[in-house]
Amino acid sequence: MWMLLIVTALNWIAWFPFLLFDTDWMGREVYGGNSDATASATAKKLYNxxxxxxxxxxxxxxxxxxxMSLGVEWVGRKMGGAKRLWGVVNFILAICLAMTVLVTKQAENHRRDHGGAKTGPPGNVTAGALTLFAVLGIPQAITFSIPFxxxxxFSSNSGAGQGLSLGVLNLAIVVPQxxxxVGGGPFDEIFGGGNIPAFVLGAIAAAVSGILALTVLPSPPPDAPAFKTGAMGFH
Structure with missing residues (x-):
C-alpha cells in the first residue's frame, strides 16, 4: 500500500501543474498574451x-x-493488467508534458520571426497544443480509476477496510495538490517565470511514477484482477 501511495503522489505531482495552469499556459506562452492590469489591450486580447x-x-x-473510460477494462486486459497499463500511460503523460516545451518554443519562434506577432500563434502551433490536451485524456482516464x-x-488482501484505504489514497492526491x-508559482519564478518549469517537473515526476509502477508496485493477485472490482473512481 505504501508503494501505491508513493506512485499516486508522484502521479499527481505530475498532473496538478497542468491542471491548474493549462489555460494560463495557452494565454501566456502559446498566444503570447498578458493578463496583468498594466498590459496593453492587445496583450489582454491575446491572453483571452x-x-x-x-x-x-x-x-x-x-x-x-x-x-477512454469506456475502454479501460478492455485496454487493461490487452496490456496485461492494471499495473502495466498505469505505468505505460504515465509515460504518455510525461511525453505530453515535455511536449509543452516544444509547442512553447514554436510559438515564441513565430512571434520572434514576425516581429512580435499580434494575431496569436499559427494554426499548426494551436493544433499541436490542442492535440496535447486531447491526448492527455487517455492517461487521465486511467488516473481516475486504476489507483482506486x-x-x-490491496486493502482487501491485507484485511484493512476499503473506506479507510481509499481515504488514505486521497491524502496522496490532496497533499501533492x-x-x-503553494510552491508552483515560486518554483516557476526561480527559473525565470512562466508555466514551463512546473510542467517539466511534472514530466519528470510522471516518468518516475511510471518506472515505479512497472518495477516496484506490487501486482494484484491472479484471483483478484483490478478490472473485476467495483472500486470507485476519483471525482
Missing part, C-alpha cells in the same frame, strides 16, 4: 483568446477521457 482556446482543449480532453481499484484490492498550489 488563448484562454478560450484552452477551454476548447479542455473540452477535447473531456471527450477523449470519456471514451488497486487500493481496494497543496504542495503544487
Amino acid at each position: 483568446d488563448g484562454v478560450r482556446a484552452g477551454a476548447l482543449g479542455l473540452m477535447l480532453n473531456a471527450i477523449v477521457l470519456g471514451f 481499484a488497486l487500493a481496494s484490492i 497543496m504542495v503544487v498550489s
Whole structure:
C-alpha cells in the first residue's frame, strides 16, 4: 500500500501543474498574451483568446477521457493488467508534458520571426497544443480509476477496510495538490517565470511514477484482477 501511495503522489505531482495552469499556459506562452492590469489591450486580447482556446482543449480532453473510460477494462486486459497499463500511460503523460516545451518554443519562434506577432500563434502551433490536451485524456482516464481499484484490492488482501484505504489514497492526491498550489508559482519564478518549469517537473515526476509502477508496485493477485472490482473512481 505504501508503494501505491508513493506512485499516486508522484502521479499527481505530475498532473496538478497542468491542471491548474493549462489555460494560463495557452494565454501566456502559446498566444503570447498578458493578463496583468498594466498590459496593453492587445496583450489582454491575446491572453483571452488563448484562454478560450484552452477551454476548447479542455473540452477535447473531456471527450477523449470519456471514451477512454469506456475502454479501460478492455485496454487493461490487452496490456496485461492494471499495473502495466498505469505505468505505460504515465509515460504518455510525461511525453505530453515535455511536449509543452516544444509547442512553447514554436510559438515564441513565430512571434520572434514576425516581429512580435499580434494575431496569436499559427494554426499548426494551436493544433499541436490542442492535440496535447486531447491526448492527455487517455492517461487521465486511467488516473481516475486504476489507483482506486488497486487500493481496494490491496486493502482487501491485507484485511484493512476499503473506506479507510481509499481515504488514505486521497491524502496522496490532496497533499501533492497543496504542495503544487503553494510552491508552483515560486518554483516557476526561480527559473525565470512562466508555466514551463512546473510542467517539466511534472514530466519528470510522471516518468518516475511510471518506472515505479512497472518495477516496484506490487501486482494484484491472479484471483483478484483490478478490472473485476467495483472500486470507485476519483471525482
